[in-house]
Amino acid sequence: MKMSNGVEWALHCCVSLSQATSPVPVARFAELHGVPTAYLAKQLQALSRAGIVRSVPGPSGGYRLTRAPSEITVLEVVEAVDGREPPFRCTEIRRRGPLALSPESCAKPCAVARAMASADAAWRGALADVTVADLGRSIDTDSSGTAMRELRGWLSGAG
Numbered sequence: 001m002k003m004s005n006g007v008e009w010a011l012h013c014c015v016s017l018s019q020a021t022s023p024v025p026v027a028r029f030a031e032l033h034g035v036p037t038a039y040l041a042k043q044l045q046a047l048s049r050a051g052i053v054r055s056v057p058g059p060s061g062g063y064r065l066t067r068a069p070s071e072i073t074v075l076e077v078v079e080a081v082d083g084r085e086p087p088f089r090c091t092e093i094r095r096r097g098p099l100a101l102s103p104e105s106c107a108k109p110c111a112v113a114r115a116m117a118s119a120d121a122a123w124r125g126a127l128a129d130v131t132v133a134d135l136g137r138s139i140d141t142d143s144s145g146t147a148m149r150e151l152r153g154w155l156s157g158a159g
Helices: 007-017 027-034 036-047 073-083 113-127 131-141 149-154
Strands: 054-055 062-064
Touching: 007 027, 007 054, 007 062, 007 073, 007 131, 007 149, 027 062, 027 149, 036 054, 036 062, 036 073, 073 113, 073 131, 073 149, 113 149, 131 149
Parallel strands: none
Antiparallel strands: 054 062
16 A cells, blocks of 8 residues: 555644644644645645644644544544545456456456455554554654653744
């Protein structure tokens, strides 16, 4: 499964927002993650359209999460950025060529389509089981408990 870079960036932004006490401007996120502001803005707009974040206008504006981090799944973020289309699209190749099957013989999906649908469902299920809060806890654990504290300090201007 191939996802855009925007998914990674959006997930990191959501984890960052989970630690923010005030709205975070796009430029601040771009600086934090070392990514282009214009491209990152598109990912945040996609999150906003999906209702995951909201834009706060004004000089102290930026982005905020719309729900608690424990209520936002990784799947929601992935779908907001890359869409909900399944990665596999069956074209009914079995109905082509010299050994083509009749439409009546293709009433149910073939083994290939079933396998791909099963894999997609498992992948989506796994992503739906992980929240932004889970990611934050895991990132903190990976850093021996320092990452979220350092992030909060940086976002508050101490970093």
